[in-house]
Amino acid sequence: MEVNVLGPLAVEEQGASIVPSARKPRQVLALLALHADKVVTVPMLMEEVWGDDVPRSAATTLQTYILQLRRLISAALAGDPGRQAKDVLVTQHGGYLLEVRPGRNDAEEFHRLAAAGRHAFDAGQDRRASELLGRGLDLWRGPALVDVPVGRVAELEVLGLEETRRGVLERRIEADLRLGRHRELLGELRVLTTRFPLDENLCMQQMLALYRSGNAWRALEAFHALRRTLNRDLGLEPSMRVQRLQQAILRGDPGLDVGPDASSFDRVVA
Template identity: 45%
Template sequence: MKFGVLGPIQVLDNTTSHAPSAPKQCQLLAFLLTHANQVMPLADCIEELWDTDLPCSVMPTLQTYVMHLRRALRKTSAPDRLVTRGQGYVFVVEPGELDLEVFDTQLASAQEAVGRDDELASGLLSDALALWRGTALAGVTTGPILQIKVAELGERHRAAVEQRVEIDLRLGRHHELLGELASLVATHPLNENFTRQYMLALYRSGRQSRALEAFRHLRHLLAEEYGLTPSPRIQRLTQAIRAGDPALDVPAHPASRLTIDLFAAPVPLGVS
């Protein structure tokens, strides 16, 4: 069995899909899968499904949704996954069955490899990110608890992308990153980390003027949207790009300090 929440919800038995189509059943399944192997109290299930807009027969309705989910699971090779425990429900998954659990495992392995074996760390992060099939729980109605969970998963995905790009820059893969970073900057125009990484990849690819243009675009957007200026960190990187600082070159050793972090130490800005 395979279960998926890193995209549209998935319940796969070999290649056959058993994901529910009814919105509330799908929402309940998503809620239980994102808290797999944890007993979720009835009160939490009710809050997620209805918030404060409770139906008159809330408990019978919840039990009906559970009955339909169990009926669908009986058609699979794992019929007994939705279990009643005390005053709640638990959805049981085995190791390797849930994409979110695999994602977490690969991220943890990548953290152990960072700095020791960056090739391995980059590969593990790439494998973890490849599990994503779009926005987490795409197409699922979300209540107050799942909304927070979806936002959290989105942030974790973004952080994993940033770290993988950072490692790839350290490995000298700036040319290969240009297309991906251009897309990331277009999708997240106010994200300084992606812009900073894009600037470094452009500079290392011999496109100094384009790197400075990316900075000017970020500065304009921050001023227009929020009345803010770019952080001192990215301003120091911009100054180094203008000066052609050798510290921006690809590190000679994989375990070297991250290049863009060299500009975290205060120096005169002088950036216009």
């Protein structure tokens, strides 16, 4: 079994897709895939599919959806007499479990690489951190479960995945800035700050990359663009960290330059 949720839903057994086309069985499979190798309770599945409007026939209907999924799995297992659908989509006390072999679950692999990259980053191993975090980000093929009409249970899981993705992305950019890759980051940061115009961390990274690339005036423009957006949309001023970065750029603080001491920038804006 191979499970991919970081983009369109893709669940395959021996190369054959077991993703149903019908909406509700697809929702059931998506939630099982998000919790691969963990028991998903019947109440969770019912809430995902029906929300607060759970019909009296929900238990029977849910069993029908599970049966449909097992039929798809059985068809994919036709050449493997040693395994049955019930060995893959397992009935557990109070729920169901989708069994996935280690290394065949993209969300699990993403979290593994993110944790390893974070550890390398905290240890000052910036090149390794950038590599590990970049590999994790490369697993994404679009928004998580982009082709599934998720219910409120899966929606929270998807939001968590997307938030983790943003954090990993910002940490990878920070590692690249430490490595002096500011020029290579300019295009990526321009896209990201356009997409997330209220994100102060991304704006600060863009300001630093622009300053180090010899474009202090553009760095200051980025600050004022953030300030206008925050004022217009939220009635707020940029945080003190962003304002301290602006002041450091205005005075040409040497702590903003690339150097062996990666913490110098943090001291400038602290």
